[in-house]
Amino acid sequence: MQEKLAKLAQKYYDEVVELRHRIHEEPELEFEEFNTARLICKILDKYKIPYKKNIAKTGILAYINGKNPGKCVLFRADMDALPVQEETNLPFSSKIKGKMHACGHDGHCAGLVGAMLVLNELKNEFSGTIKFMFQPAEEGSGGALPMIKEGILENPYVDAVFGCHLWGSVLENQVQIVSGEMMAGVDIFTLEFIGQGGHGAHPHTTKDPIIMAAKFINDIQCVISRRLRPVDAGVITIGSVRAGTTFNVIPQNAILKGTVRFLNEENHKLLKSNIERIAKAVALEFEAEFKLDYVREYPPLINDDKMAKLARKALSKIIKDENIIKEAKADMGAEDFAFLTKERPGAYIFVGIAKDINNPILHHSSNFCWDDENLKLLMKTHCVIALDFLASKD
Numbered sequence: 029m030q031e032k033l034a035k036l037a038q039k040y041y042d043e044v045v046e047l048r049h050r051i052h053e054e055p056e057l058e059f060e061e062f063n064t065a066r067l068i069c070k071i072l073d074k075y076k077i078p079y080k081k082n083i084a085k086t087g088i089l090a091y092i093n094g095k096n097p098g099k100c101v102l103f104r105a106d107m108d109a110l111p112v113q114e115e116t117n118l119p120f121s122s123k124i125k126g127k128m129h130a131c132g133h134d135g136h137c138a139g140l141v142g143a144m145l146v147l148n149e150l151k152n153e154f155s156g157t158i159k160f161m162f163q164p165a166e167e168g169s170g171g172a173l174p175m176i177k178e179g180i181l182e183n184p185y186v187d188a189v190f191g192c193h194l195w196g197s198v199l200e201n202q203v204q205i206v207s208g209e210m211m212a213g214v215d216i217f218t219l220e221f222i223g224q225g226g227h228g229a230h231p232h233t234t235k236d237p238i239i240m241a242a243k244f245i246n247d248i249q250c251v252i253s254r255r256l257r258p259v260d261a262g263v264i265t266i267g268s269v270r271a272g273t274t275f276n277v278i279p280q281n282a283i284l285k286g287t288v289r290f291l292n293e294e295n296h297k298l299l300k301s302n303i304e305r306i307a308k309a310v311a312l313e314f315e316a317e318f319k320l321d322y323v324r325e326y327p328p329l330i331n332d333d334k335m336a337k338l339a340r341k342a343l344s345k346i347i348k349d350e351n352i353i354k355e356a357k358a359d360m361g362a363e364d365f366a367f368l369t370k371e372r373p374g375a376y377i378f379v380g381i382a383k384d385i386n387n388p389i390l391h392h393s394s395n396f397c398w399d400d401e402n403l404k405l406l407m408k409t410h411c412v413i414a415l416d417f418l419a420s421k422d
Contacts, residue, residue, distance in 0.1 A: 029153075029415070030345055036146040037407045043145075044407065045400045047071065048138035049120035055109030055127040055134075058165035061086040064107045064137065068162055071141055077148055079160075084174035088162040092148055094418065098156030100184045101417045102372075103410050104191040104365060105140035106133045106166035115394040130396040132194035132381070137162060139192070139406035146411050156418040157184050170326060170364040181371055188335055189374035190413055191365045192406055196389030198380030200402060203343055203409065204353035205377050207336040212261070212289040213296060213328035214362035219244070219307055222317040225280035235316045237282035238271050244284065244310045245269075251302040262299055263289035263360050289360045291328050328358075329366035332373035334422075339375050342416035346408050353378075361391075379406050 047067060054063050065086045072079045072090055079090035086107070114121050114128040122128045144160050161180060165171035180186075198204050221244070223235035245266050256262045264286060271282035288303070290296045304320060311318040340352050365376050381398035382388050389398055 032150075033146060033346070033408050033411050036149055037142065037404050040142050040145045040407075041404060043071075044138045044142035044403055047141060048134050048400065048403065051134040051137055052118075052129050053120050053123050055122050055124055055129050056107070057111060057127060058108045058168040059085050059171070061107040061164050065162065068137060068141060071145075075145060075148060077144060083178050083180065084164060084171050086164040087171060087175045089175075089180050090144060090160040090162075092144065092151050092158045094154040094156050095152045096155035098154075099187045099418055100157040100159065101414055102159040102161055102181070102186045102189045102368070103140060103143070103414065104161040104163055104172070104189065104368065105136040106163050106171070107137055108133060108165050108167050108171075110167055110392060112392065112394050116397045118397060128394065128396075130393060131167065131391050132396075132398065133166070135194050135398070135403060135406065136192065139403050140410060142403060142407040143410035143414070146407060147414060150415070154415055154418050158414050158418070159186060166364055170367070172364040172367040176367060176371060186372055188417055189368040189372045190335070190339065190377070190410070191368070191374075192377045192379050192409055193363070194381045194398060194402060194406065195378035196382055196391055196396070196398070197385075198353065198378050199382050199385055200380050200399070201347060201405060202351045202353060202380040203347065203377055203405075204356055204380070205331070205336050205339050205343065205375060206354065206356050207331055207333040209291045209328065209358040210331045210376050211329040211358060211363045211366070212263070212291055212360045213366065214325045215288040215296070215300065215323060216325055217286050217288065217303060217320060217322040219284045219286070220319045221282045221311060222319065223280055223282075223314065224316070226278050228276035228278055231278060234278045235314050236278050237280065237316065238278070240310050240314050240316060241269055241271060241282040241284055244306060247306050247310070248303065251299060251306070255298060255302055256295060260295055261291055261358065261360060262295050263287070264299060264303070289362065291358055326362045326364045327366045327370055329363050329376055330369060331375040332369065335373050335375040338417060338420065339377060339413050342412040343409060345412055347405070377409060379409060
């Protein structure tokens with residue numbers, strides 16, 4: 029079977045590369061992925077693979093039924109690009125100013141399409157159903173949850189979920205599959221301090237929101253160093269501070285925007301409550317007011333131990349065991365695949381694209397670039413996991 033998978037992956041490789049390049053040239057931001065979806069549907073129509081489109085606006089769910097009824101497994105790829113100006117000088121660079129596939133989603137789509145074409149040829153050799161989820165808006169608002177709400181995990185009922193991410197800090201021809209904590213949960217917040225403006229020469233007559241913002245920024249970091257257990261991971265980052273218009277005027281308002289990262293619900297509650305507490309304390313100290321808009325985004329991504337072990341065993345059939353990374357610290361980046369693993373047992377897998385571990389490929393960078401050859405391992409990764417899961421007795 030492994031030799032057959034390799035031959036089929038090679039058979040569709042050129043078509044998969046062409047799809048990757050087409051998607052890369054015409055990147056689309058969250059919930060704008062109409063052309064990306066059109067390109068994918070064109071291939072689905074060509075090979076007569078059934079699908080539903082326009083799920084959560086631009087999402088697609090394709091499916092392949094095996095020779096007999098059986099279990100159902102879902103694989104997911106994200107379609108959206110980022111608001112980044114590309115500087116790679118690739119022959120297939122983005123043609124859209126200010127937009128770029130700077131995180132590998134072009135490859136995720138192409139690789140999953142390639143796996144689908146391979147598995148479509150093998151449908152008489154397995155029982156059960158494989159679903160292929162092409163999802164909008166992973167980078168921003170999150171397209172996984174609205175697709176789940178539209179019923180993609182039902183009819184037939186999905187028993188397990190898997191996803192892959194091309195990863196710049198893992199070497200080519202290596203994969204990382206850990207059990208447990210994989211990626212962080214994320215919240216975002218906007219905090220406004222409302223003071224009293226005035227002349228910069230007379231600060232005693234004002235309630236300076238810039239001083240409030242500065243004190244909040246300093247105090248909030250003590251939550252990480254003094255409230256969170258040293259063995260736990262957490263992040264509070266203030267990414268935007270906006271206040272004032274000129275050098276000699278103390279403004280009335282200061283607005284901060286930040287992100288919070290955590291790996292479990294206990295720490296999520298701790299970080300959130302301390303942000304609220306410190307904001308209130310700072311405003312009270314300066315006899316001012318504050319407004320806090322705190323938004324829950326993605327939960328932590330937790331790999332199911334059983335599914336992670338199944339994936340590692342499957343991958344050992346196509347790559348050497350020493351190239352399967354089984355233990356690693358969780359990444360504090362967030363991933364809305366976590367909504368799928370909250371609903372069903374599953375695992376998320378990093379597929380390496382770095383040529384030199386000392387010079388990792390930086391995600392979300394204007395120079396983000398990786399070799400098309402990595403699509404072959406990505407395709408085969410989906411395939412061996414699908415076949416092994418459907419053949420498993422549990």
